[in-house]
Amino acid sequence: MSSSRPALLTVEGLTMRFGGIVANNDVNFTVDQGSITALIGPNGAGKTTVFNCVTGFYKATEGRIRLQTEAGEVEVGELLTRPVLGGSYLVARAGIARTFQNIRLFKEMTAVENLLVAQHQRLNRNLLAGTFDSAGFRAAEDEGIERAFHWLRVMNLLDDANKLAGSLPYGRQRRLEIARAMCTGPRLVCLDEPAAGLNPSETEELSELIRRLRGEHGVTVLLIEHDMGLVMGISEHIVVLDHGEVIADGGPAHIRSSPAVIAAYLGTETTEVTP
Amino acid sequence: MRAKVHEPIDFGHALRDALVTGVLTLLVLGPVTNLVLDGYAITAELLRGPLIVNGIGLALVVALGRFVVAVGVQTPAGRDLLTRFGQKGAHGVTVETAADNDWHRVLRPLVIGGALSLLLLVLSRFGLMDVQRAAALVLIVLFVVLGQGLGSLRRRGQSSPWRILVPLLFVAGLVLPLLFNAWGLFPKTWIGNLILALIYVLLGLGLNIVVGLAGLLDLGFVAFYAVGAYFLALGAQYFGIGFWTALLCAPILAACCGAVLGFPVLRMHGDYLAIVTLGFGEIIRLILNNWLEVTGGPNGAPAPGPSLFGLEFGRVARGEGNTPFHEFFGLEYSADYKFLFIYLVLFVVVAAMIRFITRLRAMPMGRAWEALREDEIACRSLGINHVVVKLTAFMMGAMTGGIAGVFFATYQGFVNPTSFNFFESVLILAIVVLGGMGSTLGVIIAALVLTLLPEVLRDFADYRVLLFGALMVLMMIWRPRGLIRPKRPAFAPKGA
Ligand SMILES: Nc1ncnc2c1ncn2[C@@H]1O[C@H](COP(=O)(O)OP(=O)(O)O)[C@@H](O)[C@H]1O
Ligand SMILES: [Mg+2]
Numbered sequence: 192m193s194s195s196r197p198a199l200l201t202v203e204g205l206t207m208r209f210g211g212i213v214a215n216n217d218v219n220f221t222v223d224q225g226s227i228t229a230l231i232g233p234n235g236a237g238k239t240t241v242f243n244c245v246t247g248f249y250k251a252t253e254g255r256i257r258l259q260t261e262a263g264e265v266e267v268g269e270l271l272t273r274p275v276l277g278g279s280y281l282v283a284r285a286g287i288a289r290t291f292q293n294i295r296l297f298k299e300m301t302a303v304e305n306l307l308v309a310q311h312q313r314l315n316r317n318l319l320a321g322t323f324d325s326a327g328f329r330a331a332e333d334e335g336i337e338r339a340f341h342w343l344r345v346m347n348l349l350d351d352a353n354k355l356a357g358s359l360p361y362g363r364q365r366r367l368e369i370a371r372a373m374c375t376g377p378r379l380v381c382l383d384e385p386a387a388g389l390n391p392s393e394t395e396e397l398s399e400l401i402r403r404l405r406g407e408h409g410v411t412v413l414l415i416e417h418d419m420g421l422v423m424g425i426s427e428h429i430v431v432l433d434h435g436e437v438i439a440d441g442g443p444a445h446i447r448s449s450p451a452v453i454a455a456y457l458g459t460e461t462t463e464v465t466p
Numbered sequence: 467m468r469a470k471v472h473e474p475i476d477f478g479h480a481l482r483d484a485l486v487t488g489v490l491t492l493l494v495l496g497p498v499t500n501l502v503l504d505g506y507a508i509t510a511e512l513l514r515g516p517l518i519v520n521g522i523g524l525a526l527v528v529a530l531g532r533f534v535v536a537v538g539v540q541t542p543a544g545r546d547l548l549t550r551f552g553q554k555g556a557h558g559v560t561v562e563t564a565a566d567n568d569w570h571r572v573l574r575p576l577v578i579g580g581a582l583s584l585l586l587l588v589l590s591r592f593g594l595m596d597v598q599r600a601a602a603l604v605l606i607v608l609f610v611v612l613g614q615g616l617g618s619l620r621r622r623g624q625s626s627p628w629r630i631l632v633p634l635l636f637v638a639g640l641v642l643p644l645l646f647n648a649w650g651l652f653p654k655t656w657i658g659n660l661i662l663a664l665i666y667v668l669l670g671l672g673l674n675i676v677v678g679l680a681g682l683l684d685l686g687f688v689a690f691y692a693v694g695a696y697f698l699a700l701g702a703q704y705f706g707i708g709f710w711t712a713l714l715c716a717p718i719l720a721a722c723c724g725a726v727l728g729f730p731v732l733r734m735h736g737d738y739l740a741i742v743t744l745g746f747g748e749i750i751r752l753i754l755n756n757w758l759e760v761t762g763g764p765n766g767a768p769a770p771g772p773s774l775f776g777l778e779f780g781r782v783a784r785g786e787g788n789t790p791f792h793e794f795f796g797l798e799y800s801a802d803y804k805f806l807f808i809y810l811v812l813f814v815v816v817a818a819m820i821r822f823i824t825r826l827r828a829m830p831m832g833r834a835w836e837a838l839r840e841d842e843i844a845c846r847s848l849g850i851n852h853v854v855v856k857l858t859a860f861m862m863g864a865m866t867g868g869i870a871g872v873f874f875a876t877y878q879g880f881v882n883p884t885s886f887n888f889f890e891s892v893l894i895l896a897i898v899v900l901g902g903m904g905s906t907l908g909v910i911i912a913a914l915v916l917t918l919l920p921e922v923l924r925d926f927a928d929y930r931v932l933l934f935g936a937l938m939v940l941m942m943i944w945r946p947r948g949l950i951r952p953k954r955p956a957f958a959p960k961g962a
Contacts, residue, residue, distance in 0.1 A: 248843070280845075280850055280852070295847075299559045301955075308834060312850075316829075318829075321828075355559060375849055
């Protein structure tokens with residue numbers, strides 16, 4: 192936690208209530224620039240809710256979520272409450288990309304098309320240029336296709352480029368979703384249980400990929416994961432949630448020996464079995 | 467794939483199936499059709515005609531049909547067909563392959579279309595078919611093939627035969643109606659039928675953007691059609707605008723109406739959106755009906771015909787110093803000219819629209835529509851403003867509907883609110899659903915079939931809605947995703 196790197200994302204006093212249910216209660220943590228940070232905890236601890244607040248799908252009841260961007264600091268809540276044009280898409284444009292716990296690909300589109308949709312903001316959206324297939328339009332489109340294939344290559348999905356996303360095996364769908372998130376050109380990518388449903392060798396491949404995302408592609412990673420092997424292996428910073436509250440925060444060694452974490456996990460023995 | 471060993475055909479089983487179906491049909495239809503209330507007594511009329519109202523006859527037909535099908539699926543050819551249908555799988559969506567633009571692939575619709583046209587002409591030559599009907603069908607076949615050509619995108623760096631064929635077909639589509647008309651094969655009634663058919667193609671294409679591509683169920687699409695039609699009629703009445711001005715301005719006005727409706731409702735989903743749009747369609751109709759001073763109410767309003775560089779198509783010129791078209795060219799007056807002209811302009815506009823929509827599907831906007839249909843939350847997570855994207859779909863659809871309205875008004879020469887009732891919205895929606903959500907070619911075919919079938923089968927005109935319903939039910943059973951599923955485009959990196 193206490194590294195010399197500057198914080199990319201700062202979550203301060205995040206509280207999220209659904210009616211009477213308190214899903215998150217005064218959650219504080221930071222994600223350092225260029226780090227791999229893991230958010231762990233038993234089922235129902237409120238991890239996905241934190242993600243939804245960070246990525247702007249929920250408006251946090253209380254608290255501030257600040258992201259450092261090239262253009263200065265932005266506050267997620269402010270993006271959501273902007274008059275008329277406010278919305279979670281602004282959070283994505285500010286540089287936070289995400290994947291979903293239950294995969295949300297565009298199933299009846301091909302893998303490449305999925306990645307092209309993710310580049311919507313970067314492509315040439317001029318109607319006239321597109322209708323007459325102008326040189327500028329074609330150049331932008333070609334660049335988009337190149338970028339799509341670049342990420343397919345990184346994610347070992349080249350063979351599936353022109354297959355329907357919904358027809359891919361589960362593990363590949365997970366990787367395609369990460370590739371799609373990366374195509375938006377994010378500063379922070381949030382992965383919600385990326386290894387859920389993967390077999391051990393696929394999990395191994397995935398952890399290698401996540402390491403490379405950070406190492407070679409310079410993106411900061413925040414992930415939720417139940418697979419402790421994966422979490423301990425790749426993340427340098429771990430935040431543990433239980434009943435909506437942070438019960439431990441620190442490096443892998445610190446978390447492993449934390450009595451609070453051990454108690455939380457021993458209290459719910461089945462939490463390590465992912466669905 | 468075909469099994470080497472031919473299993474014997476089980477006729478007994480087929481017979482049993484046929485019997486069961488026949489009896490069931492008889493039980494369901496018999497009492498309804500063959501028991502006639504005569505005074506206070508009910509009498510059984512066993513040989514009641516025509517066939518369509520005779521349950522016994524229908525039961526026999528159905529049983530025979532079931533028998534033929536039951537035997538048919540046991541033959542190798544039938545089995546092949548079944549597996550081919552099965553293989554399309556759960557999605558039924560396929561990705562295009564490099565072979566899709568081969569000459570022989572492209573030529574197939576052309577050859578089929580050509581053969582069909584020849585067949586029609588031969589039939590009519592030997593008096594087996596009405597010549598005028600055959601001529602009109604030839605034009606329709608031509609249009610469908612052209613639609614397929616306009617609707618296919620060239621793969622990057624590949625030459626497609628359509629590049630040569632499309633211009634040829636386009637010119638043929640412009641010249642043939644003139645020739646047919648000159649030879650007396652293409653009378654006013656058929657020109658009118660084809661104009662209406664093309665108007666429905668346009669409406670289908672417009673709604674296809676909203677429902678098929680963006681996945682927004684719009685039950686009030688007819689409102690934009692009405693806006694276009696009334697814009698021409700009322701614009702001419704109050705501001706003296708002509709057909710061409712209306713053709714340019716109506717789409718803009720309709721798109722604005724789409725935006726006005728869309729902005730407040732597009733945060734809604736599914737059923738709610740459907741109900742609000744349904745209400746909007748009715749509101750527009752009620753305004754047209756009840757605002758007597760402006761719209762003329764149920765009596766409607768006259769709409770001007772088109773003009774060609776200021777030449778009018780009426781018998782006598784209306785404005786001062788205007789010459790009618792036929793006088794200018796020294797021709798005999800004929801009402802056909804006006805309709806032929808509308809047909810040709812409409813043909814060009816529909817062709818351009820098909821091309822535009824095809825291009826849209828390859829542009830970020832079109833992709834965003836389809837992505838939105840697939841998963842709105844995922845779209846938002848990718849930085850796509852879903853409200854704006856929906857709004858563009860709504861506006862594009864409305865715009866197309868507005869253009870169709872202008873043509874409708876100028877063709878009818880008169881508009882009134884009954885042309886824009888709810889059934890019209892349903893018909894347009896049926897065109898989109900039957901054609902195959904998102905498929906341009908499917909929509910073209912469905913629009914032509916649904917509007918022209920009643921004309922071709924004049925004898926069955928009374929049973930139009932019945933046939934329509936039966937067609938819907940059958941389609942939902944066999945092809946729930948519509949006639950044609952659009953193929954997904956394939957991409958290759960530059961190096962490959
Ligand atoms: N949209 C919602 N409405 C009501 N309750 C919710 C909602 N989302 C999450 N919750 C509740 O918040 C708690 C935390 O859920 P979640 O964040 O999904 O847990 P985790 O991802 O850690 O398994 C659960 O008790 C869940 O029922
Ligand atoms: Mg979760």
